[in-house]
Amino acid sequence: MPALAIILLIVGVVLLFTGLFVEAVKFLLWIGIVILVIAIIMALLRYIRRGTRT
Template sequence: MNILAIIVAIIAVILLLTGGFVQSLQFLLWVGIVLLVIAVIVWLVRFISGRGTRV
């Protein structure tokens, strides 16, 4: 019975850490999407205004 409680506690800790990792990845995914949208908007504004960087 004591070993079963230890196994359940270890599984609970692993699931807790995995859940936190997944939530942080979801947050970083949204941050990446927002940064991508901002970069596209800035690129479009520069392209439309004709201030593109030409070498």
């Protein structure tokens, strides 16, 4: 599960920068933002679950 979040984060950042630098593929900016949000939510859920297992 952590590997999936890291992969999503990397893909999101790459798509975000691609969307910022290349105006022709501006929709990649929005895809990058969505993927980053999903990765952040997954990281927060993992952190919360880890904290409640003590």
